[in-house]
Amino acid sequence: MSTDNTTILQGKKILLGVSGSIAAYKAATLTRLLVKAGAEVKVVMTPAAADFITPLTLATLSKNEVPLHISDHNSWNNHVMLGRWADVMLIAPASANTIAKMAQGLCDNLLLATYLSATCPVFFAPAMDEDMWHHPATRHNVEKLLSYGHRQLPVVSGELASGLFGEGRMAEPEQIIAYLQQHFLQTNPDTTKPLAGKLAIVTAGPTIEHIDPVRYISNHSSGKMGIAIAETLADAGAQVKLVLGPTHLGTTHPGVETIPVQSAADMLQQVVAAFPQATVVVAAAAVADYRPSQAADKKIKKGEAQLSIALEKTTDILRTLGDTKGPQQLLVGFSLETNNEKEYALKKLREKHLDLIVMNSLADAGAGFNYDTNKVTLFDRNGQERSFPLKSKQAVAQDIVSAIIELQHA
Known part of the structure; x- marks a missing residue:
């Protein structure tokens, strides 16, 4: 039988990491859609993310407490349990700062401590201004995360927080849901399709x-x-x-x-x-x-009539x-x-x-x-x-x- 896309996320354990970006507001819609699809959702946030969306909002939508600081009650050990609990860890939005820290293995907040404890596949959805996205340092950090086997969700072109238009927008929640569905389909492929598993x-x-x-x-x-x-x-x-x-x-x-x-x-x-x-x-x-x-390592200047x-x-x-x-x-x-x-x-x-x-x-x-x-x-x-x-x-x-x-x- 063919798999019904509406049930693919039923019962899946999704650990959502939210970092400090204006795109953090999309985490509310993303959490709601995941829960609606039948997934169990737990959220961890960076302190900077709480400047854009409150832990209370995401706790209400996910129906699970949202820890914020590594020193919070139970959080010191809880990050290890969260990292082992999830079927997938999804970091959305993933700011340039958080991507850099992930690439370097830094661990100065609860989200990063949980990330380093994760034993499941990790997806990340970058969100930043276009110049930051194209900066060589960011490209290097993204390539490093890809070399770890993590999956990057594509950035989207459009209006950015700076007011400019370009690449750097976080993928829309509906797109992210589709990527997660595809991941679980590949894990348990629809064997009725002619190229399944290829x-x-x-x-x-x-x-x-x-x-x-x-x-x-x-x-x-x-x-x-x-x-x-x-x-x-x-x-x-x-x-x-x-x-x-x-x-x-x-x-x-x-x-x-x-x-x-x-x-x-x-x-x-x-x-x-x-x-x-x-x-x-x-x-x-x-x-x-x-x-x-x-x-040539430098621009060739106009000179002779022929080159x-x-x-x-x-x-x-x-x-x-x-x-x-x-x-x-x-x-x-x-x-x-x-x-x-x-x-x-x-x-x-x-x-x-x-x-x-x-x-x-x-x-x-x-x-x-x-x-x-x-x-x-x-x-x-x-x-x-x-x-x-x-x-x-x-x-x-x-x-x-x-x-x-x-x-x-x-």
């Missing part, structure tokens, strides 16, 4: 190769096709890692973990690291074939995977051409040991970069050819994933 890697978007600190080589890929495929694979039950090059687009699908990269080398590193555990890889990214052999830049080949990600893939792994590539489309697509299919290649042409109206539509032809390893009319990229993603499922069961 890890899929999808690459999407462009890569950029730096010429100097302000210039780079790239292409027009938006990442739309790859993102649609990642979401469709997740809908089919797969756990999806989306390795996404620089683009303004993204996904909030709870079954998709986004790994942002910039260069072809970055993308190769992330894909190769995850590949041994993967069942399916869909390489939809437009990866640079060449990069400057040496990037020559020496280029070197990047490592071919698809060929690297194709040369090492196992018999149970499926490798899907894309072939975007301007001429001799079928000839080049079939050559790529053979030479890179692919199981499926998706061919499209820049000569077809409504296909290619930045469109919401695409027109593709699929060639599989058995020589079967299937052509489709112009469709939305979401519909094309359904066709591609259906072909993947067929090959999985062939």
Whole structure:
């Protein structure tokens, strides 16, 4: 039987940590939604969080006492018990200060003491201004938490407390609920879905190769096709890692973990690291074939009438995977051409040991970069050819994933 999403959180023990951020007001809605979904909720707060929302409010909504100070009655030992009690610890909002302390293992308040005692999966929902979110120190701290195996909920773009617009808003409570549901679904997967229990890697978007600190080589890929495929694979039950090059687009699908990269080398590193555990890889990214052999460390100033830049080949990600893939792994590539489309697509299919290649042409109206539509032809390893009319990229993603499922069961 298929799992009813309304019952996934029934009886689950959620430990909610609230840190000092204006987004702390969302903790009230989040607590209410968790309780409504049948979860048992306990809340710990930092003293700074109490400046934004009172412990009484969250105690009333959670139906559990909310300790605030580590010296409070029973709190000295209680943080250890709380850390062992929970099925999931969710820190929302997670301020820049709290993220930094978590990364360093500091323990100067009850929330952090409880975090260090947690034996369960930890999720954190960052909330801060855009400049703080993009600061190298914050990026380093987030990467450190991810290396601990923690899960970051995506930040949202919009109006910030500073009055500016940009990235840094905490995910909305409804999105957080969806991510928790997906976590528990993956822990107890819906085995009726065709890709349940499978890890899929999808690459999407462009890569950029730096010429100097302000210039780079790239292409027009938006990442739309790859993102649609990642979401469709997740809908089919797969756990999806989306390795996404620089683009303004993204996904909030709870079954998709986004790994942002910039260069072809970055993308190769992330894909190769995850590949041994993967069942399916869909390489939809437009990866640079060449990069400057040496990037300047300072801006190149205008001088002579002509400027020559020496280029070197990047490592071919698809060929690297194709040369090492196992018999149970499926490798899907894309072939975007301007001429001799079928000839080049079939050559790529053979030479890179692919199981499926998706061919499209820049000569077809409504296909290619930045469109919401695409027109593709699929060639599989058995020589079967299937052509489709112009469709939305979401519909094309359904066709591609259906072909993947067929090959999985062939």
